[in-house]
Amino acid sequence: MNEHTPHEHTPKGWRRWLLSTNHKDIGSMYLIFSIIGGIAGLIFSIVIRMQLAHPGGTVLGGNHQLYNVFITSHALIMIFFAVMPGLIGGFGNWFVPLLIGAPDMAFPRLNNISFWLMIPALIMAGLSTVVGMGAGTGWTMYPPLSSLTGHPDMAVDFLLFSLHLAGVSSILGSLNFITTIINMRAPGMDFFKMPLFVWTILVTSALLLITLPVLAGGITMLITDRNFGTTFFDPSGGGDPVLFQHLFWFFGHPEVYVIILPAFGIISQIISTFSKKPVFGYVSMVYAILSIGVIGCGVWAHHMFTVGLSPSATVYFSAATMVIAVPTGIKVFSWLATMWGGSIRFDTPMLFATGFILLFTLGGLTGVVLSNGGMNIVLHDTYYVVGHFHYVLSMGAVFGLFGGFYYWISKICGRQYPEIWGRIHFWMLFIGVNMIFIPMHFVGYNGMPRRIPDYPQAFAPMNYIASIGAYLTAFSTLIFLGVALYTVFRGKKAQSNPWGVGATTLEWTLPSPPPYHTFETPPHIGGDLHEHK
Amino acid sequence: MSSEKKHPFQIIDPSPWPLVISMGALLLTLGAVLAMHNKDFITLFIGALMVLGGCGGWWRDMIIESKDTSIYTKEVKNGLKIGMLIFIGTEIMFFVSFFWVYFNASLFPPEVIGSVWPPKGLKTIDPFDLPYLNTLLLLLSGTTVTWAHHSIIEGNKKDFTLALGLTILLGLSFTCFQAFEYYHAPFLFKGGIYPSTFYMATGFHGAHVFLGTIFLIVCYFRSKTQGHYTQESHTSFELAAWYWHFVDAVWLFLFISIYYGSWR
Numbered sequence: 001m002n003e004h005t006p007h008e009h010t011p012k013g014w015r016r017w018l019l020s021t022n023h024k025d026i027g028s029m030y031l032i033f034s035i036i037g038g039i040a041g042l043i044f045s046i047v048i049r050m051q052l053a054h055p056g057g058t059v060l061g062g063n064h065q066l067y068n069v070f071i072t073s074h075a076l077i078m079i080f081f082a083v084m085p086g087l088i089g090g091f092g093n094w095f096v097p098l099l100i101g102a103p104d105m106a107f108p109r110l111n112n113i114s115f116w117l118m119i120p121a122l123i124m125a126g127l128s129t130v131v132g133m134g135a136g137t138g139w140t141m142y143p144p145l146s147s148l149t150g151h152p153d154m155a156v157d158f159l160l161f162s163l164h165l166a167g168v169s170s171i172l173g174s175l176n177f178i179t180t181i182i183n184m185r186a187p188g189m190d191f192f193k194m195p196l197f198v199w200t201i202l203v204t205s206a207l208l209l210i211t212l213p214v215l216a217g218g219i220t221m222l223i224t225d226r227n228f229g230t231t232f233f234d235p236s237g238g239g240d241p242v243l244f245q246h247l248f249w250f251f252g253h254p255e256v257y258v259i260i261l262p263a264f265g266i267i268s269q270i271i272s273t274f275s276k277k278p279v280f281g282y283v284s285m286v287y288a289i290l291s292i293g294v295i296g297c298g299v300w301a302h303h304m305f306t307v308g309l310s311p312s313a314t315v316y317f318s319a320a321t322m323v324i325a326v327p328t329g330i331k332v333f334s335w336l337a338t339m340w341g342g343s344i345r346f347d348t349p350m351l352f353a354t355g356f357i358l359l360f361t362l363g364g365l366t367g368v369v370l371s372n373g374g375m376n377i378v379l380h381d382t383y384y385v386v387g388h389f390h391y392v393l394s395m396g397a398v399f400g401l402f403g404g405f406y407y408w409i410s411k412i413c414g415r416q417y418p419e420i421w422g423r424i425h426f427w428m429l430f431i432g433v434n435m436i437f438i439p440m441h442f443v444g445y446n447g448m449p450r451r452i453p454d455y456p457q458a459f460a461p462m463n464y465i466a467s468i469g470a471y472l473t474a475f476s477t478l479i480f481l482g483v484a485l486y487t488v489f490r491g492k493k494a495q496s497n498p499w500g501v502g503a504t505t506l507e508w509t510l511p512s513p514p515p516y517h518t519f520e521t522p523p524h525i526g527g528d529l530h531e532h533k
Numbered sequence: 534m535s536s537e538k539k540h541p542f543q544i545i546d547p548s549p550w551p552l553v554i555s556m557g558a559l560l561l562t563l564g565a566v567l568a569m570h571n572k573d574f575i576t577l578f579i580g581a582l583m584v585l586g587g588c589g590g591w592w593r594d595m596i597i598e599s600k601d602t603s604i605y606t607k608e609v610k611n612g613l614k615i616g617m618l619i620f621i622g623t624e625i626m627f628f629v630s631f632f633w634v635y636f637n638a639s640l641f642p643p644e645v646i647g648s649v650w651p652p653k654g655l656k657t658i659d660p661f662d663l664p665y666l667n668t669l670l671l672l673l674s675g676t677t678v679t680w681a682h683h684s685i686i687e688g689n690k691k692d693f694t695l696a697l698g699l700t701i702l703l704g705l706s707f708t709c710f711q712a713f714e715y716y717h718a719p720f721l722f723k724g725g726i727y728p729s730t731f732y733m734a735t736g737f738h739g740a741h742v743f744l745g746t747i748f749l750i751v752c753y754f755r756s757k758t759q760g761h762y763t764q765e766s767h768t769s770f771e772l773a774a775w776y777w778h779f780v781d782a783v784w785l786f787l788f789i790s791i792y793y794g795s796w797r
Contacts, residue, residue: 011547019547103540106612109591113551120559127563154570161562168558175619183612184542213623217630221733227569229723230733232634238646238726243637247630521539 010516021108022516023093026115028412030089033118034401035484037081042477044074049436049470051453052463060453067453068136073129075139076159079259080166081122083393086401087262088170089115092177092201094412098507098514099195101186101523106179114173117165124162128155135159138451140248141222143233143241148226157226160219167212174205186506188525192286195505196279199286200265203293204258210297211251218247242307249300257296259393260360261289263400264331267353269505270407271335274350275342276502281334288327288334295324305376314373321371325364332361347499348422352403355430356396363391366441381451384444387437395433402429402480409484410498414513415491421483428476435469541608543598550591557583592751599769600760610768617772621779624741628783631734635791638726651795652727656719660792663714667707668788671742674703675781678749678774688764694756697770700777701753704746711739731791738787741780748773 010016020026048070051057060066093111097104105111128135132153137146146156181202185194194202221232222244231237233244272279279285301309301317309317335357344350366388370376379385402425410416439462448459455463497508506525510518538544557580564577598604639650647653658664681696720728752770755761762770 015547018552019549021545021547103542104544106542107616108543108545109548109551112548113554116552116555117558120555120562123559124562154566157566157569161566165558165562171623175616175623178619179612179615182615183608209619209623210626213625213627214630214633217627217633221630221634221729224722224729224733230729231723231726232729232733235643235645237729238638238643238652239729240637240643243634246637247633517544519540 020112020115021104023097023105023108023111024412024514024516024518026111027090027093027095029115030085030093030118031091031405031412033115033122034082034086034090035481037077037085037122039477039481041074041078041082042474044070044077046470046474048074049467052455053467054464055455055457055460057453064453065133065136068138068451069129069134071451072135072138072159073125076125076162077122078393079139079255080163081118081125083259083397083401084170085118087259087266087397087404088177088201088204089118089173091197091266091404091408092173092262095408095507096177096180096198096201097184098510098518099198099505100181100184100189101506101519101525102180102184103517103519103522105176106183107176110172110176114169114176117169117172121162121165121169124158124165128158128162131155131158140245140252141219142248143222143225143244146222146226147234157223160223163219164216167216170208171212174208177201177205178209186519186522186525192283193525195265196268196282196285196289197262197265199289200261203289204261207254207258207261207293207296211254214247215251218244218251221247242304245304245307246301249303250297253300253303254293254296256389256393257292259397260400261292263356263397263403264289266400266404266407267335267356268331268338270349270353270403271338272504273407273499273502274345274347274353275339276344276500277338277342278504279334280337280340281330284330285334288330291327292324295320295327299324302371302373302376305373306380309373318371318373318376322368325368328364332357332364345502347406348417348419348426349403349407351423351426352399352406355426356399356403359391359395359399359434363388363396366391379444381449382444383440383448383450386450387440387444390433390437390440394437402426405484408507409487410491410494411507411510411512411514413488413491414494414511415487416494416498417483417487417491421479421486425476425479425483428472428479432469432471432473432476435472436466437469439463439466439469538603541606542612543604543609548591548594550587550594553590554584554587557581557587596755596761596769599766602766605766605768610766613768613772617775621775624779625783628734628737628786631730631737632786632790635730635734638730639790639794643726646726650727651797652725655725655727657727657795657797658714658718658792660788660796663710664788664792667710667714668784670703670707670710671781671784674700674707675778677703678777682771682774685762685764685767685770690756690762693762694753697749697753697756701746701749704742704749704777708739708742708746711735711742727795731795734787734791738780738783741783745773745777745780748776 011019017025017029020029047059048067051059051067060070093105132155133151135151135155135158137151137156137159141156141159144150181194181198221230224230225232225234231239233239233241235241268279268285299317299321301313302321305314305317366384370379370385370388406417406422443455443459443462446459448455494512496511497503499508506523509523560576560580561584562580564574564580567573568577642648642650642652651657677696677700681693681700684692684696722728722732752773755769
């Protein structure tokens, strides 16, 4: 066995993929899974926008339960089966070991099961949309809508078990990431030399490990309420439906940081690379990431201002939420300061990164508006909220995904994307998403409620613009799929570092694509990684 | 994998177990829904078998690998320990959700149950009956598992096996007493908020005790096998001991809050 070269260790055929224990292969499978999930989530959202294009829309045949099923599936698929597998599973798996100079992840088999559990989770989520009346609970699954009263058939149970499976997958994956980062850094790779993407994956994993088990407990109790006659959330037996909201949002709010933090990390590295400058204020960026994680665990009830919180709780949750704007602001100003005086190149990844800064900041500012308990009671459950969180997620996290894709695709598959089509994709997406979500703020501010498939005539023009924007976004996604397929199969061969002196992290020292096993001899990290020579 | 490896970490060849367990998990969850709605238990049963089989195969592979000191280096063991600590952390958060429900209901008892805790008219279990015995059993098992740990550190394999066996017996008797208590409890799972939280929290704790006992039983049989567990190398026993202390600690919280705290 000793005389085998590393190349001969590469398993062949179906075993390589189905039984994989290689972080790169598992990362690639996650990325493909994420694209498939993203397409599924996009289709749901396009149908939603078709229904809402005109008042009295009849696309779903007047079936309002079906509309809510689409809303639920859109949210859950985008969060659990598109953004998380892409940012954490895909880029995390591919690049955390490369960025810290580790030969693989700490627990390769565990890595594989976290991917393969996503397939049953997606199948169960799919079943929840087609079985019986479907799960029209929204991703928040509040009882009694999600209890037997609201959804008597199997659909919601499928949804709850789907979340259990996705949750186990995320917990095992996070455990793996944290162990890898703590235990497997190359000699000299101190914590404060780790690239920011690694830091964000570390904090994201910690958030998942702290909050997902609480959600798991909550949905387990919902399952027993539905099927075994317990009364955890049923007031007739002494239970408390608001308690479910607490358990859900104790997970649900950190979840939004789980989604956005890895995007922060990718954006930081892209901006540093394309400004040919180290990240401005690296240490304060790290502490900003950490404090977003810590504070993010203590603000969950700002999603529940209308349930009848006590005034003191409202004040606390408003104030704590506003405090998060401080570390987030540190990050935004650090990105701007990184660009300041830099020799900036606006390739596609940098377009996505700058687009991210602009749009994420707008979404963050409407977040400050919504964090105010008094304002929130007025704006609660309106399209203003929908506009707000799509600015931070659909333009924040997803721009991070696309930015990461264009930044790293040459490293992943050894071929470079066609620059001009990348830019066309960016501009169409940028215009499209703004057309969708800017009008939502206006109709929401005027009181248009979420999760209702119809609206008064007065909101018609704005909704029409939003729907046109959605079609444009869908078209830009077709372009993206074309770009992705073209890159993987026909793209120009890429050198090991296509971005020049700005790209200083370890992955660019490897050939593109990297060999099956990398850093079998640990690299030595000397000096300050963030100094550009 | 080979002697030319220049880093201390474990690179694993492709393994079938993750896929087997994942597909088993699909059948398990699908089967659970079918069982709850249609009383159809076949899918659930096949899924459970696949998950258990996959776990068994995985565990077997790890035991085989652990005998090869070129694979199980100090760094790999360190990784396993970090992983176990994180896993125990998530388990703690899992129990947090049930304690959250319990305190939500017991500190602010709703009108339906008479605005008192325990609910009006409900007979709760005397904590100084079987629960107290169970507390002592678990605390004692905590000391015997520590005895086993110190024995192996001093290379006393005989005491190690004895103390480990005692721990398993104590764990099993805990489970038996718990089953007895459930069987004779004056309320049912579906009997309102107190029974719901009681059975949920103690039930999940019982399941964790059972899991920890299995972990210790595997350690016991390995300690009886030549070549397993030496003075220097007994990581999996250490992990089992940590897990055992964790279920012990959870029990103390259960005993104080759910048994003693609901006793009138």
